Amino acid sequence: xxxxxxxxxxxxxxxxxxxxxxxxxxxxxxxxxxxxxxxxxxxxxxxxxxxxxxxxxxxxxxxxxxxxxxxxxxxxxxxxxxxxxxxxxxxxxxxxxxxxxxxxxxxxxxxxxxxxxxxxxxxxxxxxxxxxxxxxxxxxxxxxxxxxxxxxxxxxxxxxxxxxxxxxxxxxxxxxxxxxxxxxxxxxxxxxxxxxxxxxxxxxxxxxxxxxxxxxxxxxxxxxxxxxxxxxxxxxxxxxxxxxxxxxxxxxxxxxxxxxxxxxxxxxxxxxxxxxxxxxxxxxxxxxxxxxxxxxxxxxxxxxxxxxxxxxxxxxxxxxxxxxxxxxxxxxxxxxx
Numbered sequence: 343x344x345x346x347x348x349x350x351x352x353x354x355x356x357x358x359x360x361x362x363x364x365x366x367x368x369x370x371x372x373x374x375x376x377x378x379x380x381x382x383x384x385x386x387x388x389x390x391x392x393x394x395x396x397x398x399x400x401x402x403x404x405x406x407x408x409x410x411x412x413x414x415x416x417x418x419x420x421x422x423x424x425x426x427x428x429x430x431x432x433x434x435x436x437x438x439x440x441x442x443x444x445x446x447x448x449x450x451x452x453x454x455x456x457x458x459x460x461x462x463x464x465x466x467x468x469x470x471x472x473x474x475x476x477x478x479x480x481x482x483x484x485x486x487x488x489x490x491x492x493x494x495x496x497x498x499x500x501x502x503x504x505x506x507x508x509x510x511x512x513x514x515x516x517x518x519x520x521x522x523x524x525x526x527x528x529x530x531x532x533x534x535x536x537x538x539x540x541x542x543x544x545x546x547x548x549x550x551x552x553x554x555x556x557x558x559x560x561x562x563x564x565x566x567x568x569x570x571x572x573x574x575x576x577x578x579x580x581x582x583x584x585x586x587x588x589x590x591x592x593x594x595x596x597x598x599x600x601x602x603x604x605x606x607x608x609x610x611x612x613x614x615x616x617x618x619x620x621x622x623x624x625x626x627x628x629x630x631x632x633x634x635x636x637x638x639x640x641x642x643x644x645x646x647x648x649x650x651x652x653x654x655x656x657x658x659x660x661x662x663x664x665x666x667x668x669x670x671x672x673x674x675x676x677x678x679x
Contacts, residue, residue, distance in 0.1 A: 343424055343452070343454075343675055344424055345675070345676075346378050346379045346380040346381075347378070347380055347424035347425050347454075347675065348380060348381045348382075348383070348421060348422055348423050348424050348425070349371070349374050349380050349381070349382045349383070349423065349424070349425050349426075349427060350382075350383050350384075350385060350414065350417055350418055350421060350423040350425075350426045350427070351367045351370055351371050351374075351382060351383070351384050351385070351426075351427040351429065352367075352384075352385040352386075352387075352410070352413075352414050352426065352427070352428050352429070352430065353366075353367040353384070353385075353386055353387075353428075353429040353430065354386070354387050354388050354429075354430055354431040354434045355386055355387075355388040355389060355391065356388030356389035356406070356521075356551060357388075357389065357521055357551045358433070358521060358523060358551075359388060359431045359434060359520075359521070360519050360520030360521045360523075360549065360551065361520035361549065361550065362519075362520065362589055362590045362591075363429045363430065363431055364386060364391075364393075364396075365500040365590060366429055366458065366459075366474065366498040366500070366590060367384065367386075367427070367429045367458075368384075368393075368395050368396065368399075368500060369498040369499060369500050369663070369664055370427060370429070370458065370498055370664060370667060371384060371399050372395075372398075372664065373498075373662070373663075373664025373665065373667055373668050374427075374664075374667075374668060374671075375399075376664075377664065377665060377668035378668050378671070378672070381421075382399055383399065383400045383401070383402075383417065383421045383423070384396070384399050384400070384401035384402070385401070385402050385404065385410075385413060385414060385417050386401060386402070386403050386404070387403075387404050387405075387406060387408070387410050387413075387434070388403070388406060388434075389550075389551070390403045391550060393572060394572060395500075395573075400421075402417065406434070409436065409440065410430075410435075410436050410440075411436040411440040411441060411443065411444035412440075412444075414426060414428075414444055414448075415444055415447055415448070418448065418453060423453060424453060424454065425453065425454045425455075425456065425671065425675075426448060426453060426454070426455050426456070427456045427457075427458060428455065428456070428457045428458065428460075428461060429457075429458040429459065429460075430457075430460055430461065432460055435461075441461075441464060442464070442467065445464060445467040445468070446467070449467065454469040454470075454674065454675065455467070455468050455469055456468070456469060456470040456471075456472060456671065456674075457470070457471050457472070457488075458472050458473075458474065458498070459472075459473055459474055459475070465486070465487035465488050465490075466486065466487040466488075467487075468487065468488035469488050469674055470488050470489055470491065470670060470671070470674055471488050471489070471490040471491070472491050472492075472496065472667055472670065473490065473491065473492035473496060474492075474496050474497045474498050474590075474593075474663055475492050475496065475497075475615065476492065476493060476494045476496075476615075476618065477492065477614065477615055477618055478490065478492050489670075489674075491666070491670050493666070494658055494659055494661070495661035495662075495663060495665075495666045496663045496666050496667070497590075497593045497597070497659065497663040498590075498663040498664060498667065499590070499593060499594045499597055499662070499663065500573070500575075500590075500594070501575045501578075501594050501597060501598065502573075502575055503575040503576065503578065503579040503598060505597060505598050505599045505656050505660075506579075506598075506599070507599075507652075508582075508599055508600075508601060508648060508649055508652035508653075509582070510582060510645050510648070511582035512539070512541050512542050512543050512582065512642075513543045513545060513580060513581045513582045513583070514534075514538065514542055514543065514544050514545065514581065514582070514583045514584065514585065514638070514642075515545045515547070515577055515578060515581040515583070515584040515585075515586075515595075515600070516530070516534065516544060516545065516546045516547065516584070516585050516586070517547050517574070517584065517585075517586040517587065517591050518530070518547070518549070518552065518586075518587060519549055519552070519587055519589060519591075520549035520550060520551055520552065521549055521551035521552050522548075522549060522551075522552035522553065523607075524607040524608075525553070526587075526607065526631055527546075527548070527552060527553055527554065527555035527556060528553075528555075528556050529556070529631070530555075530631050530635075531544075531546060531555045531556060531557050531558060531565065532556065532557070532558045533631065533632065533635050534563070534585075534635055534638075535557075535558040535561050535562050535563055535565070536558075536562070537635045537636065537638075537639050538563055538635075538638065538639055538642065539563075539639070539642055539643075540562050540563060541563075542563040542564065542642070543563070543564045543566065544563055544564065544565050544566065545566045545568060545577055545581065546565065546566065546567050546568065547568045547571065547574065547577065548567055548568065548569050548570065549570060550570040554567070555567060574591060574594065575594070575598075578594060578595055578598050578600055579598055579600075581595075581600050582600075582601075582648075583600065583601050583602070583603075583638060583641060583642055583648065584600045584601070584602040584603070585602065585603045585604075585634050585635070585638045586602060586603075586604055587604070587605065587606060587607060588604050588605065588606040588612045588615065588616060592604050592625070593659060595625075595655075596624055596625065596655040596656075596658070596659045597655070597656070597659045597660075598656075599652040599653070599655050599656040600652065600655075601625075601626075601641060601647075601648035601649075601651040601652050602625045602626070602651070602655075603625065603626045603627075603628055603634045603637050603638045603641060604616065604619065604625050604626070604627055604628070604634075605627065605628040605629060605630055605631065605633070605634045607630070607631070622654070622658060623650070623651070623654050624651065624654045624655040624658050624659075625651060625655065626638075626641060626651070
């Protein structure tokens with residue numbers, strides 16, 4: 343295969359999907375260019391958005407109603423692609439028939455296909471499954487097909503800030519995801535306002551696809567609404583505490599050592615991961631937004647616990663996932679003799 347190989351990274355973005363897949367794909371793209379010296383092209387299905395880090399790569403947006411599988415094949419031919427990386431939302435996939443036809447077409451021209459955090463049902467037709475998680479979500483792993491890689495060094499985090507020692511303060515960061523799918527913005531700000539210490543500075547992030555939050559009538563605490571910031575890194579690093587839904591941003595907070603309360607509003611989908619997070623002692627796990635609010639308030643009165651959480655998190659999550667991804671790709675293309 344041509345070295346360095348050309349990459350096409352395909353992902354979803356938009357309402358009901360959020361920004362996680364795109365943010366992760368951009369981290370992968372930066373790593374592929376930086377570590378492997380590759381040319382990287384992006385194909386994005388969903389709402390068009392403006393981001394400075396996206397402008398660093400040739401990219402194409404296609405509408406939700408367009409055929410993503412066909413677009414991947416067309417872009418692969420146009421850009422002379424050797425490796426396709428798929429970071430797709432499970433509810434936005436092409437039909438099974440289209441996916442299989444696309445994967446077979448790519449294999450027929452010796453184009454390697456890597457899936458990030460999904461597509462396990464197509465594992466026999468993939469070359470690598472890269473899971474940005476410390477757990478294999480399908481354990482025990484009895485499936486055959488592409489190698490599956492996961493671990494604390496597999497997180498693709500879109501951060502340029504440097505972790506540093508935690509210090510007490512009153513800045514609290516609240517994250518509900520790029521589209522706030524469960525509508526926490528309608529009820530949670532007032533709950534936080536009633537419960538947190540009166541001198542708290544609450545920094546609420548309204549994602550680009552989320553509704554504006556409903557604020558308390560006569561707020562007790564200082565409320566700052568950040569509308570679709572281009573990067574969460576500076577806000578995270580300036581925070582003394584955070585409360586967030588389980589997802590990519592949670593692990594970015596851990597990497598920076600921000601004492602964090604986390605929960606999942608998606609039923610029991612993330613129970614296994616959250617149980618492991620609690621066992622590792624890197625964050626406080628809550629059942630819902632109400633318990634998260636109470637536990638955050640308690641954490642803000644316990645400097646010793648906050649410092650312990652920060653240190654454990656920084657120790658656990660200290661290796662860039664992009665480096666591991668590139669290492670696995672290099673092994674895939676140039677296997678050891």
